[in-house]
Amino acid sequence: xxxRSDELGFRFYAWMACIVIAGGxxxxxxxxxxxxxxxxxxxxxxxxxxxxxxxxxxxxxxRRQEREIA
Numbered sequence: 568x569x570x571r572s573d574e575l576g577f578r579f580y581a582w583m584a585c586i587v588i589a590g591g592x593x594x595x596x597x598x599x600x601x602x603x604x605x606x607x608x609x610x611x612x613x614x615x616x617x618x619x620x621x622x623x624x625x626x627x628x629x630r631r632q633e634r635e636i637a
Contacts, residue, residue: 604613
């Protein structure tokens with residue numbers, strides 16, 4: 568029997584399952600870290616720490632993109 572071109576095989580679903588599981592674990596770890604920060608520094612302090620981390624990531628990402636363009 569010929570395989571249809573629009574069928575998705577086992578490899579695709581296995582890959583998607585791995586991505587979903589890894590995303591769930593990463594989300595769990597991030598929520599644990601954030602909840603500990605809320606407990607230690609309060610809600611405003613935790614959001615400030617999260618903002619600092621995101622700004623640092625954005626700065627590094629922007630520098631890498633700038634180097635690739637130039």
